[in-house]
Amino acid sequence: MTSEWALRRCLDRVAALGDAHLESHLYRAGVLGELRAVVSFDGWVWPLADPVTTVGIAPMAQVPGVPELPLLIALRYRTLINRWTVLPTHPSRAVSLQTATGNEPGRSEMWKELLERYGVVDVLSVAFADKWGLWGWLELWRGPGDSDFSDAEAHCVESMAGLIATGLRECSAREFQLGVTGDAVSGHRQAVLVLADDLSVISQTESAVSWLELLQRAPQPYQGIPAEVLNVAAQLMAVERGVDAHPSRSCRHVGQGIWAGLSAARMTTAASGATAPITVTIQDCLPAERLAVFERSFALSPRECQLLERSAAGLDTAGLAGHLGISRYTVQDIFKALFGKCGVQSRGALLAMALGPLAATGT
Incomplete structure (x- = not known):
């Protein structure tokens, strides 16, 4: 069991990471290093979120099953249990899969269709939100031979949630302060990708190449398709299923003052009985969308x-x-x-x- 002294020391170190004015990848890596001192875990997934739409952006992860990334994303978006949009209003804020399902993880579609095959025994989920928006969520995985997350461990993570939310929001604010390059508009035409419901890419416009190079510079995109593209498409399907009502779009800083706006929509088709594909559009973020994120980022x-x-x-x-x-x-x-x-x-x-x-x- 983590001592109060160890927890306080961890909180102090996380606060110091916020004061260091790091960019979001380095900040999250630092926080994960501090978390390991009080909670053990085998794998993790940590996306940021568009604070207006709650759709995931700029994910970092270290988990098995990377070849099944589209399935992982699709399942996470349509699984209501411990969904990041629900956690901010949960009394505990940080909740394990075992606790949420009453020790029946098979109630989770994500566990039943994917996690069980990789020997995942429990997942501790926490969302980082404040009154200005949702800034990201973290999921810690425990694998074969490990124990479930305890209530005490969930409390440790919960006690840091507000502090980390502030750190992530301030990371977002600093992205606006990086300046604007002169070719932010002229260098990037609108791009369109067409996806099937399994999130495989059917086709894309030639103009997509430059945007795909800018999006998610690390880790390497799944088969050349950044996770942001898969996330907006998965959110569209979640909306269609009635799982969530937030818009299927996101606004993402891609460097040097350039912000990409992504949105997903269902195409129409004349083929009888066929499922219409999904289009994901990428373009320079519109001023109104960018302003909404700006206002929240600077509180x-x-x-x-x-x-x-x-x-x-x-x-x-x-x-x-x-x-x-x-x-x-x-x-x-x-x-x-x-x-x-x-x-x-x-x-x-x-x-x-x-x-x-x-x-x-x-x-």
């Missing part, structure tokens, strides 16, 4: 969001004051607070960071 207040959105619509100080029913001085004070949160010194720089290059071109 903006409702009034700060109002001011930023109205400013993006073209209102000046007088217009903002009149629209919001506040004085010009209050408008200026709110902007000063925004500048401090976001690390900029002007409204132009703030809007460029929040909206990206598409807004500048009027797209």
Whole structure:
């Protein structure tokens, strides 16, 4: 059993990782290293999430069964037990598969169709969410010969969930501060991939190549298809099954101020009895979608969001004051607070960071 001293030491070290201003991959790797001091595990899966739609992005993982990655993703999205969208409202927040199923893991479609074949005995799941959104989720796996996760171990992970959520949110905020390159718009045309329900790729446009190279730089994409593509498609099928109602789209930073927007939709088909394929569209993230993530990443207040959105619509100080029913001085004070949160010194720089290059071109 983990001592209170060991748990406090782990919490302090995780807090220090947040203070180190690491990018998200290094931050998650560091947190996993600290977690091993208080909870043992054989494998793990840790995606980030679009805080608006909850769809997985930028996953990191070390688990068996990589050749069956599409099946793993599809099953995870359609399995309601310990789903990351449910965990934030669960009294414990961190819950093991054995506990959630009353020691009957076969109740989980994911365990019955995949995990059991790889000897997985238990999975401890935790979601990292705060009042601004869901920032990711972590699943720790235990394999053959290992024991189930105890309530005490689940409590250890649960006690860190809020701290890690803050760390992930701040990682997202720093991605907006990396700057915008001049070719963010002109270098990347809209791309389309067509997928079957088993998430295999049927076809893709030539323009997909550059986007696929940008998405998920590590680990190596499954057969050249980044997990973000599979995630939005799996979310679409989850919505169709009534498992979840969030949109099947995501917004993902791919480097140097470039954000990719991914969305999935079901095609129509005239073939009798045939299942229509799924299209996944990839393009530069639209300003409104990017702004929604920006506001959550920097933990903006409702009034700060109002001011930023109205400013993006073209209102000046007088217009903002009149629209919001506040004085010009209050408008200026709110902007000063925004500048401090976001690390900029002007409204132009703030809007460029929040909206990206598409807004500048009027797209």
